[in-house]
Amino acid sequence: MFRQWLALVVIVLVYIPVAIDATVLHVAAPTLSMTLGASGNELLWIIDIYSLVMAGMVLPMGALGDRIGFKRLLMIGSSLFGLSSLAAAFAPTAGWLIVARASLAIGAAMIIPATLAGIRTLFADARQRNIALGVWAAVGSGGAAFGPLVGGMLLEHFYWGSVFLINVPIVVLVVMLAARLVPAQQGRPEQPLNMAHALMLIVAVLLLVYSAKTGLKGSVSGWQVAATLAVGAGLLLTFVRIQLRARTPMIDMRLFCHRIILSGVVMAMTAMIALVGFELLMAQELQFVHGFTPFEAGMFMLPVMVASGFSGPIAGVLVGRLGLRIVAAGGMALSAVSFIGLSQLDFSTQQWQAWGLMVLLGFSAASALLASTSAIMAAAPKEKAAAAGAIETMSYELGAGLGIAIFGLLLTRSxxxxxxxxxxxxxxxxxxxxxxxxxxxxxxxxxxxxxxxAMLAAAKTAFTTAHSVALGSAGGMLLILAVGIWFSLAKVKQG
Known part of the structure; x- marks a missing residue:
């Protein structure tokens, strides 16, 4: 009994840096811009390559775990994550750091399904397994929520690479303990991997994001943007056709035909876009315009982190009492109100108003996330619960990556x-x-x-204007989506 809980500590321990790394660079954006000479476009790729690559790799890596056993996958993924952290910590250029972050994402995509499979294998009793899953979920949401604060604390006292170096001792400890404490699992060599399908999806998404970024920025010719967009769209359509025809698809595309599941995917992506994009925008605004240190910026954003981290139980009660439709549409509408309110504030003189709206944003966006999970898992047939869960995971990661891209594009253009x-x-x-x-x-x-x-004054004024445009635009889009979700969930049984 004690040994299985000790093994849980080991496999959850390595999940902490995986969760933190999704958001730890948000407050480091100004530092990276100055020390590595990263352009605005490179800065966006440094941050969002992690989530975009993980979104495409997490499903085939889960299949790899079934094939070789979760313990072996955990140790391989942890080792890759540690080595990639070292490469990122000492990256001499922005391009090097982008590649290292992509490698980090592959390691993280191994770790996440390995930890979940480990919990499923270690805890046969349903009650104990639910407790273990609760610990796992708390570590994930807490790590992502407090990533900017951790990053700010490290940047306050050490150089920027320290946000990656802290991963290394954790990984070394996990690999050593896992070798002794985590039981081996028999793999299934016949399990298909679908690795080529994953690479096709990643390349398609990256090409589409790249074409959007370069098109709005106007840094390359129109025909190059159109060609990139066409290739990305063609790959995405090919991926969908392959999945529909495959005997063992990486993603069960037919689930998207279910209106409720599709609504849940949209909610999950939108909530992650809102939370992640807002944190990135705020970190730059507070440091470049208002002169905050990275740690002060992390502390200033603490209300949105705390509210999103602790809203789960409250939102669960609200779904039970008010119904999925009201919580889902209401969460998105309140997020829109938060964005529109924040777009009108001066963070130097209206801090209390900003904190109040950030609490509202954290709670409402996280409530929409919980509602999306409820929608997807309740609507999926029991025999397709695992496939629905995989789609939900991909929606979260894609939303995180797209949040950085969309807010970054709005900010740059404005x-x-x-x-x-x-x-x-x-x-x-x-x-x-x-x-x-x-x-x-x-x-x-x-x-x-x-x-x-004069240059700095002009830049700060322009950034403040761009911040208002980005938040106001996001608020307007969220209001439209809230109306759409309200109607799409009209026939869902309440309570």
């Missing part, structure tokens, strides 16, 4: 359109300073004091 640079800059510096606030700050460092001051 910043470039609203900045009014001082006279006396050559065309090259003007184009660079107009692309993002991080690049504007770097340009200002090489200018005369008076010109640099």
């Amino acid at each position: 910043f470039s359109a609203s900045i009014e640079l001082p006279q006396g800059l050559d065309s090259g510096l003007t184009a660079l300073a107009s692309s993002s606030i991080g690049e504007a700050v770097r340009v200002a460092q090489g200018l005369s004091p008076s010109l640099a001051q």
Whole structure:
């Protein structure tokens, strides 16, 4: 009895850095921009490559665990995660860090199904298994929620690579303990992997995100954007056709034909887009515009983290009493209200109003997440519960990646359109300073004091305007989606 709970501690321990790494770089964005010379576009790829790659790899890695046994998958994934953390910590360039983060995502995609399979194998008793799953879920949501705070604390005292180096001793400890304490599991060599399908999905998503980013930024020609978009869309359509025809598909696409499940997927992605995109935008606003340190920025955002982390039990009661439709549509509508309210605030002088709206955002977005889980799992046939759970996991990760991309695009486009640079800059510096606030700050460092001051003032004003546009636009889109969810769930049985 004691041994199985000790094994649970081991397999959950490695899940902590996996969860933290999804959000730990949000407060590090300004630091990375300055120390690595990362452009605004590179900065978005550094942060969102983790979730996008994990979304495509988590399902085939689960199949790999069935094939080789979860203990072996846990140790391989942990080792890859540790080595990738070292590569990320000492990355000399933005490109290197992007590749290292993609490798981290592959390791994380091994760890997540390995931990879940481990809990399922270790705890045969349903009551104990539910307790263990509750611990696992708390670690995941808590790690992701407090990632920015952890990142801020490390950046306050150490160099930026420390946010990755902390993973290494945890991984070493887990590998050593897992070898002794976690029981081996018999694999099933006949289990298919679908690795090619996963790579096709990842490439399709990355090409579509890349075409959107470059198209809105105008950094490449129109025909290149169109070609990239066409290839990405073609790969995605091919992936869907293959899944529909496959005997053992990676994703059961027919589940998307169920209106309730599709609504749940939309809710999950939207809630993650809202939470993750907001944290990234806020971290940059607080540090670049208001002069906060990374730790102060993490502390300022603590209300949204706490509210999202502790809303689960309350939202569960609300779903039971008010029904799925009211909680789902209401959660998205309240998130929209939060965004629209936050878009009008000055965070230097209206902190209490900001904290109140952040609590509302954290609670409402997390409630929409819980409602999405309820919708997906309740609507799926019992024999397809595992496939529905896999779709839910992918929705979360895709939402996290797309949140960074969408908010980043809104921010970049609005910043470039609203900045009014001082006279006396050559065309090259003007184009660079107009692309993002991080690049504007770097340009200002090489200018005369008076010109640099004017440049920074223009950049801060433009970023504040862009922040209002991004949050206001997101709020409007959430209101429209809330109405759509209200009607799509109209025939769902309440209570």
